[in-house]
Amino acid sequence: ADMLANTRVGFIGAGQMAEAIARGLDKAGVVPANKMCASDVNVGRMKVFESLGTSVCSSNTKLAETSNVLILAVKPQVAEKVVTDMKPSLSKDHLLVSIAAGIPISKLQDWAGEARIVRVMPNVACMVGETAAGMSLGKTATPADSDLVTTMFESVGKIHVVDEKLLNAVTGVSGSGPAYIFMAIEALADGGVAAGLTRDVAMSLAAQTVLGSAKMVLETKKHPGELKDMVTSPAGTTIAGIRELEDRGFRSALINAVVAGAKRGEEMSKY
Numbered sequence: 001a002d003m004l005a006n007t008r009v010g011f012i013g014a015g016q017m018a019e020a021i022a023r024g025l026d027k028a029g030v031v032p033a034n035k036m037c038a039s040d041v042n043v044g045r046m047k048v049f050e051s052l053g054t055s056v057c058s059s060n061t062k063l064a065e066t067s068n069v070l071i072l073a074v075k076p077q078v079a080e081k082v083v084t085d086m087k088p089s090l091s092k093d094h095l096l097v098s099i100a101a102g103i104p105i106s107k108l109q110d111w112a113g114e115a116r117i118v119r120v121m122p123n124v125a126c127m128v129g130e131t132a133a134g135m136s137l138g139k140t141a142t143p144a145d146s147d148l149v150t151t152m153f154e155s156v157g158k159i160h161v162v163d164e165k166l167l168n169a170v171t172g173v174s175g176s177g178p179a180y181i182f183m184a185i186e187a188l189a190d191g192g193v194a195a196g197l198t199r200d201v202a203m204s205l206a207a208q209t210v211l212g213s214a215k216m217v218l219e220t221k222k223h224p225g226e227l228k229d230m231v232t233s234p235a236g237t238t239i240a241g242i243r244e245l246e247d248r249g250f251r252s253a254l255i256n257a258v259v260a261g262a263k264r265g266e267e268m269s270k271y
């Protein structure tokens, strides 16, 4: 972690993801809030960061003057203007970590000039230290840059180095995936309410079931199919439910959602 000793992190855009990452890094003690700075077009968003203990900058350009690691956390649609406007204040001493969905490293490098580039696709669970992320390195990114970004995101979950052409697949599975699980938790709870539980008990049971199931996969290292078979007693309740899910294409719905997200990421990279 001493590699982070001289790191000052600047958030270009202080929205949902920037906040999730900032909170996670600070909570993990990897980058304290007082070594972070945020810049956003919304004063309200910068006030949120100030309440976290970070400083704020009145412009993205000023951010480049105070921070050596910049996290591009604006929407993809505005990324080109934001980065090109910062280009004059970027140098080889800057590491630009982009979390913008679908924006290729080659474009980021054109826009940013000399800055070193690392592209990360995290997810919103950075906020609770359980993100699932993928990363790819730009040509001028150094091994130290790779270690730094790995350390940063390992402090808020898990990160995998992947070939850049697979980052859209990462977006499909884990970038967007939390939304699909949030919907599943809400639907499981609705089922619980339909069967007579109060909403709060149903929601708690549903969320805990997803958490427990994920831990079973990660900690037992058993195949999810094998774990599913551990639950399905002969002529029991689970297989009755599974038949409903199979009839409605539960599995293909999730498969297609991931592929659709990856495809959309591919489209976004062609802007």
Ligand SMILES: NC(=O)C1=CN([C@@H]2O[C@H](COP(=O)(O)OP(=O)(O)OC[C@H]3O[C@@H](n4cnc5c(N)ncnc54)[C@H](OP(=O)(O)O)[C@@H]3O)[C@@H](O)[C@H]2O)C=CC1
Binding pocket: 012, 013, 014, 015, 016, 017, 018, 039, 040, 041, 042, 045, 060, 072, 073, 074, 075, 076, 078, 082, 099, 100, 101, 121, 122, 123, 124, 175, 176
């Ligand atoms: N949400 C998620 O779960 C994930 C998002 N991402 C990626 O992270 C990025 C940010 O997403 P998210 O946090 O959800 O988006 P948000 O809209 O919450 O955050 C972006 C923030 O940047 C502000 N902004 C707009 N223009 C500028 C500018 N010129 N300079 C500085 N700030 C500006 C926005 O203001 P305003 O609202 O007024 O435009 C907003 O406050 C996106 O590229 C997305 O693809 C990646 C993984 C997961």
Ligand SMILES: O=C(O)[C@@H]1CCC=N1
Binding pocket: 101, 171, 175, 176
């Ligand atoms: O929906 C999006 O485009 C962003 C990227 C991954 C999650 N949210």
